[in-house]
Amino acid sequence: MSFRVLQQAAGSAARLGRLTLTHGEVATPAFMPVATHGSVKGLTPRDLRECGTEMLLSNAYHLALRPGAEVIGRLGGLHAFMGWDGPILTDSGGYQVFSLANLARVREEGVDFRSHLDGSAHFFGPEEVVRLQETLGSDVAMVLDECPAGGAPRDVVQAATERSLRWAARALAVRGRADQAVFGIVQGGTDLALRAESARATVALGFDGYALGGLSVGEAREATWAVAAATAPLLPADRPRYFMGGGTPEDLVRLVASGIDLFDCVLPTRHARNGALFTSAGVVVLRHAAYTDDPRPADERCSCYTCTHFSRAYLRHLHMAREPLAVTLNTMHNVTYYQGLMREMRAAIAANAFGTFAVGVLGEEMQAWPA
């Protein structure tokens, strides 16, 4: 893996970069659509390319339970399995074990839990999770971390942060694939002092990249932004920074301004399934009767397949009739919207105009940018 910062924005921490992974290059800041079960819901790999996607996220927890990492390994790894030849980052499964699985019990060795699918018993330790992702063959693997619930007391967050660090060291000790990057995860909830200590200790372990974890889990969005703004500068400037699992278009602009390079989020894909379309004029909620005979495209400024071929009226009809094509068309549009936003941010940084661009998107001056 290599990462080059091509340009640092003036007046903000935003930066333009190029991340080179085993399966190709990614222009950063980049957004990774979420292929939870090895598929971005409703989109083919060629659809994803057409929507401007260079890199995907998939989920080790879900794939380990179904169809099983060994199955995917026998079939040549996750890229061959899902027909995606670009870079893939796999989440370690830590977040899902704590948020989705049943009866998760943490001990120093790792986590015992039961599958949310069939109740079967499983164990994830830091070493198992490295091996799991090595079997999947993703370009970037994440370490296992303990993820306390949003709003947990400080001592719980501190204990989880410290355990995550010990697990991170164990993960590094067993990593064995030269063609797979491993990212560490900075924890610490919304406590800036805990975050700073976690960042220092995680960086001291020496990872290929660094993630901010445990955010977008129910805290106020201003708290999310504050953590990112305060913590990103503590991470090495020459390593990619990945914000895990958030956000709205506004979040992404603010987080890029804090120097974040990589994003994933289910919002564009989940909103699509719920009939909510991101547009340059705000969110179009298809169930609203006003769209019943609206001949306009979802977004008149968008050049995606959906917007160049179908009206809001048709998209509303498909959504109301629960037609499978609704998922595909809406997701194509929302992913295109997110990728377009990333492209615009990259272009703005390149043109030394990110501040102006951000003000245009956010409709306000941004005061909190780090120097």
Add this chain to the structure above:
Amino acid sequence: MSFRVLQQAAGSAARLGRLTLTHGEVATPAFMPVATHGSVKGLTPRDLRECGTEMLLSNAYHLALRPGAEVIGRLGGLHAFMGWDGPILTDSGGYQVFSLANLARVREEGVDFRSHLDGSAHFFGPEEVVRLQETLGSDVAMVLDECPAGGAPRDVVQAATERSLRWAARALAVRGRADQAVFGIVQGGTDLALRAESARATVALGFDGYALGGLSVGEAREATWAVAAATAPLLPADRPRYFMGGGTPEDLVRLVASGIDLFDCVLPTRHARNGALFTSAGVVVLRHAAYTDDPRPADERCSCYTCTHFSRAYLRHLHMAREPLAVTLNTMHNVTYYQGLMREMRAAIAANAFGTFAVGVLGEEMQAWPA
């Protein structure tokens, strides 16, 4: 509309033709995937083209209830609404009124029924149904017919057949669009004498094309084939013949052999959603554990997007995980399979080799072909 028989097969009633409609040409025998609600479930219009589709069927009953024909009319008609620029045939809704709607009551004027969606009261008469399809702007409209349940007593079938004829005459009397063909429907259940009389009387009314209706509704498949073989020759050789709503690949070969030109069926699309794939080696049922790590494509002889990019193992995984992409990929394959079968039949007729081809598909001599 124009229809030319380009070649008559030797030794069977199969024929190669070209149907020219307002929105383009269709090579016959042709298969129309079913876009019930104005969408072939999971496929975009460009997917449909890629799968070899030239013409679609959509459903006046479903579209009249949701979003409403007037809405579609205001948006420029069904082609513009659904983004399909090729020919569309709309079913009249007769079959759905009798099979799907609630409390259908037939009187000479037409049918009163309640929507299966919300219980609202509606009336379909032959004139209303012509106007409905003229508003939709399909290339081919079907007359309203009374569809008794499969296995109904002879007197019920006879009365429905006679009423359908009176309705057909009323439909012809009010048709008003020069750019829309109207097809009559031969009824009569599995009674060959009733079928013959219905064919004679329907042809006497003078339609652009003729359909066989009320088949594939639970009767033995041999009875279906016998009706088609006996009735098709009673229809004008220079008009297209359309078999409504059936069948398996074997059915299609037998019906083409009887001189049928047009087909529609939900089987390839519905089977796809149920994880059953038509292949040159039989039906692949994806839930079978044997496919868990099967690296082969669904059909090694198929060149569709699904078969050239994904394994049975991946398709099984998507199906078991209920991923929306399963619908798209499976449907792409099954529609490609059906369109490939039609293309092979057309090529076999053109090469004067339809008999050999049919024996190859059916694995037996076909004795029942009309001369």
